[in-house]
Amino acid sequence: MDTGLKNRVAIVAASSQGIGRAAAEAFAAEGCRVAMCARNPEALQTAAKKIQKQYSAEVLAEALDVTDPSAVHRFVEAVVSNFGGVDICVTNAGGPPAKGFLAASLEDWRKAVDLNFLSTVYFAREVIPHMQRKHWGRIITITSITTKQPVADLVLSNAVRAAVVGLVKSLANEFGKDGILVNNVGPGYTATDRLKELAKSRSAVLGKNENEIFESWAMDSPLKRLGEPREVADTIVWLASERASYITGQTVLVDGGLYKGL
Numbered sequence: 001m002d003t004g005l006k007n008r009v010a011i012v013a014a015s016s017q018g019i020g021r022a023a024a025e026a027f028a029a030e031g032c033r034v035a036m037c038a039r040n041p042e043a044l045q046t047a048a049k050k051i052q053k054q055y056s057a058e059v060l061a062e063a064l065d066v067t068d069p070s071a072v073h074r075f076v077e078a079v080v081s082n083f084g085g086v087d088i089c090v091t092n093a094g095g096p097p098a099k100g101f102l103a104a105s106l107e108d109w110r111k112a113v114d115l116n117f118l119s120t121v122y123f124a125r126e127v128i129p130h131m132q133r134k135h136w137g138r139i140i141t142i143t144s145i146t147t148k149q150p151v152a153d154l155v156l157s158n159a160v161r162a163a164v165v166g167l168v169k170s171l172a173n174e175f176g177k178d179g180i181l182v183n184n185v186g187p188g189y190t191a192t193d194r195l196k197e198l199a200k201s202r203s204a205v206l207g208k209n210e211n212e213i214f215e216s217w218a219m220d221s222p223l224k225r226l227g228e229p230r231e232v233a234d235t236i237v238w239l240a241s242e243r244a245s246y247i248t249g250q251t252v253l254v255d256g257g258l259y260k261g262l
C-alpha cells in the first residue's frame with residue numbers, strides 16, 4: 001500500500017517512548033521528516049538518534065513540556081524553518097494519574113486539563129495556519145479508549161479526554177474546506193511504561209500482583225492480549241496517509257475489541 005507520505009513533515013508530540021515514539025518511528029519508515037519532543041532531553045535524543053540512523057531519516061528533536069504554549073510555539077516555528085512547513089501533527093502527552101473522583105484534587109483536574117486537553121489546543125493553533133497555506137494537513141490526537149468507555153479509577157482521563165473529541169469534531173468541521181483532516185485515536189491497553197504505572201496503582205487498590213492485573217486487562221479484550229505501541233502507530237500513519245483521504249472527525253479505537261458497545 002502506498003501511503004503517499006514520502007517527504008511529508010510529521011510532528012509527533014511526547015515521543016521519546018511508548019506510543020508517541022512508535023508513531024515517530026512509523027512516520028520515519030514511510031520517508032517522512034519527523035519532529036519529536038518530550039521533557040527529558042537525554043531519552044528524547046537517544047530515541048531521535050536511533051530513528052535517524054535506522055531509517056536514514058531527517059529528525060528534529062527538541063526537549064519541551066507540551067503544557068507550555070510558548071515552547072510549543074517555538075517548536076513549531078523551528079520545524080517550519082528547518083523543514084519548510086508542517087503536514088502532519090500528532091498530539092500526545094503522558095496520561096493523568098489514576099484516581100477516583102473524591103481522591104482527585106482540583107489541582108489534579110487543572111493539570112489533567114493542561115496536559116490532556118490544552119496541549120492539543122496549543123499544537124492545533126500553531127499548525128493549522130501552516131496547513132491552510134498548503135491546503136493539506138492531518139491532525140491526529142492520541143487519547144484513550146476512555147473517550148468511548150470510562151475506565152475505573154481513571155476519572156480524570158474519562159472526563160477530560162471527551163473534550164478532545166469535541167475539539168476534534170469541531171476542527172474537522174471548520175477546516176475540512178482547507179484540506180485538513182482531523183481524527184482521534186484511542187488506544188486500549190497497550191504495553192508501555194504508562195501501562196506499568198497504571199498496573200502499579202490498580203495493584204495497590206485491588207491487592208493483586210501486577211502480573212494478575214496485566215492478565216485481567218488482556219483477557220478483557222476479545223484478542224486476549226495487550227496491544228503493542230506499533231499497532232497504534234500503524235493506525236496513526238494510515239489516518240495520516242493518502243489512503244484515508246475521506247476520513248475526518250472520527251475516533252478510531254485500537255483496543256483489540258475491548259470497547260463493549262456497538
Ligand SMILES: NC(=O)c1ccc[n+]([C@@H]2O[C@H](COP(=O)([O-])OP(=O)(O)OC[C@H]3O[C@@H](n4cnc5c(N)ncnc54)[C@H](OP(=O)(O)O)[C@@H]3O)[C@@H](O)[C@H]2O)c1
Binds near residue numbers: 020190195
Ligand atoms: N499505554 C496504554 O495502555 C494507553 C491506553 C490508553 C491511553 N493511553 C494514553 O496514550 C498517551 C501515550 O501513552 P504511552 O503509553 O505511550 O505513555 P508513556 O510510555 O508513558 O510515554 C509518554 C511520553 O510522553 C512524554 N511526555 C509526558 N508528559 C509530557 C509533557 N508534559 N510534555 C512533553 N512530553 C511529555 C514522555 O516523555 P517525558 O516524560 O520525557 O516528557 C514520553 O515520551 C497517554 O496520554 C496515555 O494516557 C495509553
